Amino acid sequence: MIRLIILTLSCVLVLVAGAQTAEPVKKTKAGTCFDSDHPNYQKVKNYIATYKTLEDCINSGGKTPIKAS
Secondary structure, X not given: OHHHHHHHHHHHHHHXXXXXXXXXXXXXXXXXXXXXXXXXXXXXXXXXXXEOOHHHHHHXXXXXXXXXX
């Protein structure tokens, strides 16, 4: 029984830690907001601000990137 409780708590801690380490949304000088799902996210090195969500970035005056076709 104690092992089950410890296992359950361990799983919960891993899930919570994973949620808190999500990549920030990056806002470039041009005002474009890149989230970690965008293919060019890792290429964005020079950014002026970070946000928790894409919505927060857009609400700050940012814009979504043009979709690659």
